[in-house]
Amino acid sequence: MTAETLKRTALHDEHLKLGGRLVPFGGFEMPVQYAGILKEHDAVRNRAGLFDLSHMGQFVLEGENVARWAEGLTINAIESMKPLQARYNIFCNAAGGAHDDVIFYRLDGRWLLVVNAGNADKMWSLLNAHVGDSGVKLTSYHGKNALVAIQGPKSVAMLQPHVDVDLSAVKYYFCTEATVYGKKTVLARTGYTGEDGFELFVDGADAPEIWNGLLRDHSAEGLEPCGLGARDVLRLEAGMPLYGHELTEEISPVQAGLTWALKMAKPAFTGKDALAAQLEGDTFPRIAGLVMAGRAPAREGYKVFSGDREVGEIRSGSMAPSCGGKNIATALLSKDAATVGTELEVEIRGARHAATVVTTPLYKRPK
């Protein structure tokens, strides 16, 4: 994809001013880092980081039947969501693979659906193809609305003075509508870093004022602009799947270990039979966490061995500052190789490097 065809977020100019290094991601020019991935990671774990996630797809769903309609397309429960609740969900294909993993936000009189940037066009088509006579009205704000996330142990205290509601009343995976620096937003206590924090859905035109305001008012307390590089390390440490890696059209939520989000008691939904068969057979390759013994990082696509037998491949990998600087990874492994404690080897440039299957997540924030 050439630079001409890449879209820009409402915060593009701010990224340039901050020295952000822009790379193509999900059809947008996105900052992969500013000062450096490790410095940004440290800010989020110990203070707070500010992310531009405006590449994510934002769709608004309206109509009386939204919840019932969407139940048939997703694996998690929707109708049971309380007002202003947020819930992780997955749209599956008929074979049980994942079209996308998403979050539904139940707002007053409408629903916000946030999808992955790289899947936004696919998901928009899928939703429209299923509207039929459901009466559901779909509106895309992809590329129009911005999404700014502030994440880290100090993030709520930094955000509070600029918001017209009491943030302590907004519980984890709930949201509210409020103004931030006087701008209308949907404020959600969700994130993808393993830390406390909020995600702010806002009109693109209003995003620079919020972004610049937070950096102006809180940089002295350690708020750092953070790129997608730090975000990937943070989510991997926190055991969160990334679509295209741990979850794909071929890797189902059952294989990805996301059965907590799978509600088999729901009536028919796309992929239910295939997922039921996977659960029943229990022979499927599955995603497991690995810790490398040595200093060579495991990277996506590297082969994993048990003795002479190839048992799978790495799906994500990184040095993990919050795991003692060890190299951690996820791998899609055959069932017998995926048990916690199993000693395996990862092939890196022709040489074998020891790894152990571990329980995930490897990082949990201190309560």
Added chain:
Amino acid sequence: MSLPQDLHFSKDHEWVKLDDDGVATVGITDYAQHSLGDIVYVELPKVGAVVAQHGNVGVIESVKAVSDLFTPVAGVIAEVNGALDADSSVLNREPYTDGWLFKVKDVSSDQLDNLLDAAAYEKLTAE
């Protein structure tokens, strides 16, 4: 960081300092470490390995990416910087001093003719 004027440079962003005894010390430039970002792992050639000028002799890995490492001079690997095993971030902090990568012996000085001097390298990285 100002560019040391007594070094020679490759277009692959390595620097080399050739001593009178035919031993060359090799590292990556400040420009290179900045482009790579936080360096977390370095795989260096084995001592005794015979290497060709501009040949691939290892890898440098940042948090996000694996990059090939080339040698700006041909010769025999005489020594590698073992301190990088414990802390490769010194490559980011001190690329021209403590962050040296390896030493090559039996290096003929005419190889420097295939490399850039400081002024030419400065021009290359300013483009």
